[in-house]
Amino acid sequence: xxxxxxxxxxxxxxxxxxxxxxxxxxxAIVRVQLAAICGSDLHLYHGMMPDTRVxxxxxxxxxxVVEEVGSxxxxxxxxxxxxxxxxxxxxxxxxxxxxxxxxCHNVNANATAVGALYGYSHxxxxxxxxxxxxxxxxxxxxxxxxxxxxxDDEDAVLLTDATAxxxxxxxxxxxxxxxxxxxxxxxxxxxxxxxxxxxMGAGRVIVIDHLDYRLEKARTxxxxxxxxxTEYDDIVVHLKRITDWFGADVAIDAAGAEADGNFIQHVxxxxxxxxxxxxxxxxxxxxSVRKGATISVMGAYGPIFSAVKFGDAMNKxxxxxxxxxPMKRQWPRLFEHIQAGxxxxxxxxxxxxxxxxxxxxxxxxSAKLDNxxxxxxxxxx
Amino acid sequence: MPYTANKPEPAxxxxxxxxxxxxxxxxxxxxxxxVPREHFDxxxxxxxxxxxxxxxxxxxxxxxxxxxxxxxxxxxxxxxRGVSGAIRRYAYRYSEAxxxxxxxxxxxxxxxxxxxxxxxxxxxxxDNPITETGVRTELRHGLIARVGRKRADVNHxxxxxxxxxGPWVLAGVGAVAAVRALRRRGR
Ligand SMILES: NC(=O)c1ccc[n+]([C@@H]2O[C@H](COP(=O)([O-])OP(=O)(O)OC[C@H]3O[C@@H](n4cnc5c(N)ncnc54)[C@H](O)[C@@H]3O)[C@@H](O)[C@H]2O)c1
Ligand SMILES: [Zn+2]
Ligand SMILES: [Zn+2]
Numbered sequence: 001x002x003x004x005x006x007x008x009x010x011x012x013x014x015x016x017x018x019x020x021x022x023x024x025x026x027x028a029i030v031r032v033q034l035a036a037i038c039g040s041d042l043h044l045y046h047g048m049m050p051d052t053r054v055x056x057x058x059x060x061x062x063x064x065v066v067e068e069v070g071s072x073x074x075x076x077x078x079x080x081x082x083x084x085x086x087x088x089x090x091x092x093x094x095x096x097x098x099x100x101x102x103x104c105h106n107v108n109a110n111a112t113a114v115g116a117l118y119g120y121s122h123x124x125x126x127x128x129x130x131x132x133x134x135x136x137x138x139x140x141x142x143x144x145x146x147x148x149x150x151x152d153d154e155d156a157v158l159l160t161d162a163t164a165x166x167x168x169x170x171x172x173x174x175x176x177x178x179x180x181x182x183x184x185x186x187x188x189x190x191x192x193x194x195x196x197x198x199x200m201g202a203g204r205v206i207v208i209d210h211l212d213y214r215l216e217k218a219r220t221x222x223x224x225x226x227x228x229x230t231e232y233d234d235i236v237v238h239l240k241r242i243t244d245w246f247g248a249d250v251a252i253d254a255a256g257a258e259a260d261g262n263f264i265q266h267v268x269x270x271x272x273x274x275x276x277x278x279x280x281x282x283x284x285x286x287x288s289v290r291k292g293a294t295i296s297v298m299g300a301y302g303p304i305f306s307a308v309k310f311g312d313a314m315n316k317x318x319x320x321x322x323x324x325x326p327m328k329r330q331w332p333r334l335f336e337h338i339q340a341g342x343x344x345x346x347x348x349x350x351x352x353x354x355x356x357x358x359x360x361x362x363x364x365x366s367a368k369l370d371n372x373x374x375x376x377x378x379x380x381x
Numbered sequence: 382m383p384y385t386a387n388k389p390e391p392a393x394x395x396x397x398x399x400x401x402x403x404x405x406x407x408x409x410x411x412x413x414x415x416v417p418r419e420h421f422d423x424x425x426x427x428x429x430x431x432x433x434x435x436x437x438x439x440x441x442x443x444x445x446x447x448x449x450x451x452x453x454x455x456x457x458x459x460x461x462r463g464v465s466g467a468i469r470r471y472a473y474r475y476s477e478a479x480x481x482x483x484x485x486x487x488x489x490x491x492x493x494x495x496x497x498x499x500x501x502x503x504x505x506x507x508d509n510p511i512t513e514t515g516v517r518t519e520l521r522h523g524l525i526a527r528v529g530r531k532r533a534d535v536n537h538x539x540x541x542x543x544x545x546x547g548p549w550v551l552a553g554v555g556a557v558a559a560v561r562a563l564r565r566r567g568r
Contacts, residue, residue: 007501008494010545011513024436024454047494050486053459054497059482072434075427090454091428098419103424106433109444109455113477116456123471123486126456138454141427171415178391199407203391210533223401230531242457244382244389260533271540273487290383304483326415333407333414357517360396363515369522 003057003132004358004377009047010366011361017057020128020136023332025072028140030082033380034157035130036061038086039187040300042366043257045272046119048277048302050108051122051302059377060086061161062130063153066144075141082144084137086161086196087125089114091142101326113303114326115324124301131358131377143328148335154346155338157376158188162325163345165298166254167334168325170200172296173250178203182239182248182288183224184281186214188374189298190254191348194222197252199342206248208235208284210260213371221347229261239288244353247290255281256299257306265307276302283309286318297322305366351375443473465493495548513546 003017004068033037038061044052066080067177076082089096089104096104101214107116108125119129128135137144155163165191175181181197183190197205209217220339228237240247257277258270261284269278277300285295286309296320313320337343350373353361361375384443410416433453440460444451461470472485501508511517527535 007508007513008498010541011508011510013509013513023457025434047490050483050490051472052490053465053492055459057458072429074429088454090433091426092423092430092433095421096426096428098421099415106452107454108474109442109448111445111453111477114449119458122456122458126458128456128458139428139433141429171413177405180391196407198397198401198404200413201405201408203397210531212530214518228531230533246383246388260537263536267540273538273545289486302483303477304480329414330508333412337403337406340391340403340406342406355434359515360518361515363518364522365518367523367526368532368534369518369526371526 001133002355003128004059004355006044006052006056006058007054010045012045012058012362014356014358015114019134022068022070023136024137024138025070025071026141028066028073028076028137029068029143030062030064030130030135030137031067031380032062032064032082032133032135034063034132034153035059035377035379036157036162036270037131037190037361037365037375037377038161039256041362042121043277043300043302045362045366046258047259048270049121049123050272050303056119056121057128057132059129059131059135059266060118060120060170061157062118062135063147063157063381064130064135066140067134069140073140078143083146083147083156083160083195084118084130084144085164086117087136087143087324088118088125089142090139095375099326099329100323102324103331111303119323131355131379133355141317145328145331150339151335152346154349154376155272155344158345158349158374159331159334161325162188162374163334164327164330164342165189165325166194167330168323169193169252169298170196172294172321172323173197173200173252174294174319174321175200175202175250177201179249180204180206180243180246181250181252182206182208183252183254184208184259184285185254185256185299186211186218186226187254188348188350190252191218191222191373192345193252193254193298194218194224195343197250198223199337202250205244206239211368214373217348224366226236232325235261236288237282242288247338249293251285251289251292251293251295253282253285253295253297253299257301259299269306273304276304276306279306279308286313286316289316291317292318293314294319294321298325300324308375349374349376352378355379443470445473445477447476463496465489465496468492510545
């Protein structure tokens with residue numbers, strides 16, 4: 001089969017690879033039709049995630065057709081069209097039975113701190129991902145869901161991560177009616193978080209980034225008030241100034257490990273790998289919110305220590321909430337929002353790249369060229 | 382102002398509803414799917430086992446020493462091989478709490494990339510730095526995306542080509558120097 005393969009930092013190619021087979025009775029093999037590249041994939045692509053092995057296929061956002069099922073699979077049949085949540089999880093461990101699907105304890109042999117995701121290094125379990133013609137889907141009775149007839153494929157593929165993560169991020173903010181919410185990062189996760197903040201009753205939603213074309217999307221898609229942080233000497237002070245010197249009630253970090261805005265943090269975090277990531281946006285969140293605020297961290301960070309301003313967080317009595325999103329837990333309610341017309345995930349898609357050209361897609365998305373916000377990967381014909 | 386008791390009044394419900402589709406549909410926290418965080422529902426996941434059947438382990442597989450045993454299901458993407466495999470296997474002697482674990486894994490990753498590049502030459506399918514990095518997209522989009530924009534990332538993007546090509550240039554220079562030294566000794 002054809003599959004995207006990692007060749008080392010900043011290098012990927014499409015190769016001929018063996019088709020995956022059933023390895024466990026509850027596995028399914030899915031023939032992928034549509035996949036996507038996520039901001040998280042960029043951390044792997046840049047060589048930041050420890051134990052990212054050459055030869056791995058990335059991709060944790062994908063939909064497709066069930067091609068084969070293992071002997072214990074009860075809920076799926078060959079031919080079903082399914083959306084597969086980014087998390088791999090067993091459905092039966094202590095965490096899964098409490099809804100913490102992204103923290104499953106039965107699927108990641110390589111790390112106990114990290115759950116399992118498709119195509120996300122061995123630190124996240126060592127599973128190949130969906131930027132390929134076929135993918136092994138463990139626990140076929142637990143994760144995959146048949147795509148409802150009314151749903152568009154592009155909406156379905158975004159629900160497998162980006163949309164669900166943004167929505168989850170807004171929930172971790174514990175937003176109360178009238179709250180001012182500031183979102184750092186106008187990528188897919190930030191856009192969906194900003195949009196979702198209104199569902200939870202925000203009175204004001206502010207989005208911060210340095211890419212004007214993304215801030216424009218934040219205004220049109222997420223109805224947000226936006227600021228380009230490069231235009232301000234100190235974005236923290238600016239945020240105080242525009243909130244009557246309070247700061248926001250809730251902040252959402254949707255930038256993550258590769259945040260810009262501080263050269264030293266960025267270079268030590270992403271180029272030299274001396275930190276688990278560059279916590280520039282997180283530190284801005286900590287310093288800019290009001291005392292007693294809640295910060296929801298959706299941006300991903302590596303497992304090594306990062307230079308986070310913990311003292312300020314402590315002195316201000318902040319609540320920090322965070323997790324990898326449990327995607328499927330968000331679906332029933334998100335399906336309702338899509339059907340009601342409150343939300344159209346595919347509005348943020350900018351590129352549809354054939355699998356054979358995926359290396360170009362990675363560079364476009366990574367270097368933020370051609371006004372790229374969300375690139376999809378077209379696998380089927 | 383925080384110097385006195387009250388905050389500025391936010392926009393009214395009516396104003397917000399008129400402007401924002403779906404405003405307030407999840408106002409009630411009990412409508413939010415991840416609230417409360419832990420919600421015990423063992424029958425709601427689709428799992429029909431108490432503990433999953435064990436996936437056969439065809440070759441011994443590394444695992445975190447913070448796990449009691451090998452998890453019943455695991456990934457089989459790229460088994461440990463070669464020098465990078467040895468480094469990574471050694472890394473798994475340390476728990477996730479230890480910097481040694483992660484730094485050794487990162488070292489293994491760098492070695493792995495070298496193994497792969499040299500191996501690709503030996504196998505007759507050399508890595509192509511032009512197609513694999515996607516830099517061709519720079520020709521059409523590179524300038525427009527950067528010139529005259531207030532982007533914060535341009536101040537470090539120049540480092541990327543050094544990260545990608547630097548080690549090759551250094552290795553090339555080293556190889557030339559080595560060949561010269563050998564020739565000189567042969568003379
Ligand atoms: N928690 C989860 O389950 C989960 C799921 C998906 C993605 N993520 C993480 O969320 C993050 C965002 O993902 P994405 O797909 O939207 O990626 P993305 O790269 O498209 O978006 C990141 C955005 O942050 C902006 N940014 C950089 N520095 C900033 C700063 N200091 N302040 C404000 N904005 C800044 C960038 O310009 C960019 O627009 C990544 O770290 C990703 O790994 C987490
Ligand atoms: Zn993701
Ligand atoms: Zn589990």
